[in-house]
Amino acid sequence: MERTTARRARSPAIPAGARALKQDRFTPQLATLTDRVPDGDWFYEIKFDGYRLLAHFEDGRVRLITRNGKDWSDRFPALTGALNALKIDNAVLDGEVVALMDDGVSSFRALQEALSEGDTDALVYQVFDLPALNGQDLSEVPNRERKATLRALLEAAGADAQGTVRYTDHLEKGGEALLERLCRMGLEGLIAKRADGVYRQKRSKDWLKVKCARYEEFVVGGFTDPGGSRSGFGSLLLGAHDQDGKLVYAGRVGTGFNQRQLASMHRELRALETRSSPFHGPPRGAKGTHWVTPRLVVEVEYTERTRDGLLRHPAFRGRREDKSADEVHWDDPERDPDTAPAGAVAGSPPRRDEAWVAGVRITHPDRVLYPEQGLTKVALARYYEAQAERILPELERRPLALLRCPQGLDTECFFQRHPRRPIPDSLPRVRLRESDGEAEYVYVETAAHLVALVQAGVMELHPWGSRVDRVETPDRLVFDLDPGPDVPWRELVRQARALGDTLEGLGLTPFVRTTGGKGLHLVVPLRRGTGWDDAKAFARAVCERRAGQDPDRLTVNMSKARRQGRVFLDYLRNGRGNTAVASYSVRARPGAPVAVPLRWEELATVGRANRYDVNNLKRRLAALKDDPWADFDRCRRGLTRAMKRELALD
Incomplete structure (x- = not known):
């Protein structure tokens, strides 16, 4: 009894509008998908990429309940322990369990890996709502007051802003700017909530979600045999329920799986095999197609839907064990409900050996x-x-x-x-x-x-740095900044900016891009007229000048031993026949990273040279209002005698 009293003494005052709690279980409020950020009296929060969980405190002990009513307390022992350690007696918290990467971005793939390996200690619970507190139902309390009470509760309970349980802050204006920034960082998007809205235990337009990229949940209704050396299955046949509750075919996804997922999901699918198709108006079952009872839910990213409802360029993102198949319905702001397919696809899937x-x-x-x-x-x-x-x-x-x-x-x-x-x-x-x-x-x-x-x-x-019509006269210079393994990102950024200042001091305009590897490229547009030998000599002189100004941190020596703690300034990309990776080229490196043009002001926040890959690049591009290199051609300059004299080349 003394323990309970001590815990309650730290709770904030119950806000006006609360009423006696008459229910044991809450169903989480869900957001409605939209393609526009609303203006007015709204709160704007980061949209996390994780599992939604309600934390039910009863006499100081917590249970973690998924949106479909499963108790997952045992699946998150560290989180359960952290919540039990808080000074909270009776309450219901609403939040999302996420796996945060080094740059603070939540990763659904990393979350799934943590769950599959049973290594969940590093996961974080981002709390954003408080439906109940100390036997009082706060559903009818305005959102702004619930959030203020939630913040006060977590602070009093001993939650740490850098700990396992974290309060989710919000902005009260600037939603469009926030969305642009979130997409540029590779995050999911934002959630907009009416500041005076109540907590509705269903999907509501008082909460809106605006995504940086298109992705949805789909029900698996079948799978195909693998082709070539692939194991497990070839692709998943997907569907979603229409307004009448019928499962409508939405296409198939065959990319985005790793070997472990192919194996584990194949075992589950085999156990669910059935003779008949679960789809309403299904594709005909070609050879190698297997139907399954529609229980598994997956999350899939895609570029768009065709008019008949099929996904274009789909990629698997992960399993959604926290959602039931009957929850999955069409959810696309750009889709006209009058054209929703009632069995959209006839004909068999494409041949598995070609596309x-x-x-x-x-x-x-x-x-x-x-x-x-x-x-x-x-x-x-x-x-x-x-x-x-x-x-x-x-x-x-x-x-x-x-x-x-x-x-x-x-x-x-x-x-x-x-x-x-x-x-x-x-x-x-x-x-x-x-x-x-x-x-x-x-x-x-x-x-x-x-x-x-x-x-x-x-x-x-x-x-090459030249085109086939005038192959002997380059129209760009490329400076490759290759950091040693112990050089932090902030130092690489500092050196890139210093080299950029040197080039601007000579009258040139450098543009910056990540390489998809370890370093950065500074690319300088040139007027054609200078030959390869002069271009290479000029680039070398620029790099040697910079290295001479900061010899402890820079080198022009190719030796790996000389690069320890230094950034190698590589000017050799500017010789005849030498090349540099193209912007937006995918790299042959784990994770499929991409070389990506940036604005100079983005450098500090990008965090690493392989920040963008074939999946999260879509979010960045969706957030861009204009091309970071839009002025590239207008900034072309020739290598003048004055520039060369400045570098003692003339």
Whole structure:
């Protein structure tokens, strides 16, 4: 009794509007999807990518309840312990369990990995609402007062802002700016809540969710056999319930799975196999199709839905064990309800041994190129098709060096400068002189050319600094900042800005991008007129000047031993025939990172050079109001005699 009294003494005052609690269980309020951030009297919170849980405190002990009523206290022992340690006697907290990465971004994939491995100690509970406190139902209390009470409760209870249980703060204005920033950081989006809204135990327009990328939950109604060397299954057949409760086919997803997920989900699917299709108006079952009882729920990201409701470019994000299949309905602000399919698809799924992207035939489409993500060949081809408008302006009509990994990242990869048999004849070529004669190089002009390279096993694109019409006069300089393993990001950023200042002092305009590896590129647009030798000498002189100004932290020496604690300034990208990875090229590295152009002011917040990958890049691009390199061509300058004199080259 003394313990209970001590705990309650620390609780904040019950706000006006509360009433006696008459229920043992709360159902969480759900947000309605929209594509616009509302204005007016609203609160704006970060949308987390995790599992929704209600924490029910009864006499100081807590139970963690999912949105579909399951007790998951035992699945989160560290979180349960942290909540029990708080000085809270009787209350219901509403929040989300998340796995936070080093940069503070929540990762649903990391959360699933933690759960599957039973390693949940580092997970965080982000609390954002307080439906009940000390036997009082706060549902009818306005949101602004519930949140103020929640903050006071957590502070009094001993919750730590950096601990396992954290209060979720909000903004009261600037929702559009917040969404843009969240998307740029690779977060999920935001939740907008009416400041005077009550807590409704159902989906409500008092809570709105605005996403940086499109993703939804879908019910699994079947699966296909794997192709090639893939194990488990090839793809999942997906559906969602329409207004009449019928399960409508939404397409299939075959990318985004890792080997563990393929194996574990396949075991569950085999146990659920049934003879008949669960879909209303289903696709016909082609050979290798298996129907299952629709119980499993998955989360899938996609670019858009076709008019008949099928997903384009879907990618698996994770299982949703906290949601029941009957909860999954169509949920898309851009979808006209009058066109919702009532059995949209007739005909069988595409052949498993081929696919078509940008008019190019992709063989072995389900071959996994990136095992960590389960990224397949056809998914990579679709990425390049989707990003062609961004890649081609920098890449087109430039001789290319190609990094090929025909069987994927876990097999042999090699650079190829001259096209051989796997490179299709449909790609344009140019003959260039070399020391021992002439050799042929391939270049691209269209999205179909990019996709054809993927079909040939190409995973990285490295263009020359000149175009095929005037190949001897480069139109850009590339400065590669390659940090030693012990150089922190803030130091790399500092050195990039200092080098940028040096270039601007010479009258040039540098643009910055992440490389998708460890470092950064500074890219300088040039007017054509300077030859390769002069361009390389100029770049070398710039790097040597900077290294001389900060010799303890910079080096122009290629030796690995000299790079310890230093940033290597690589000017060699500017020689004839040398290349640098293209903007928006995927890298042949774990996680499928992408080289991404930035604004200079973004550098500090990006956090690492492989920050963006084929999945979270979509969120960044959705948040951009304009191209960070929009002024690139307008900033072209020639290398003048005055610049060269400044560097003692003339």
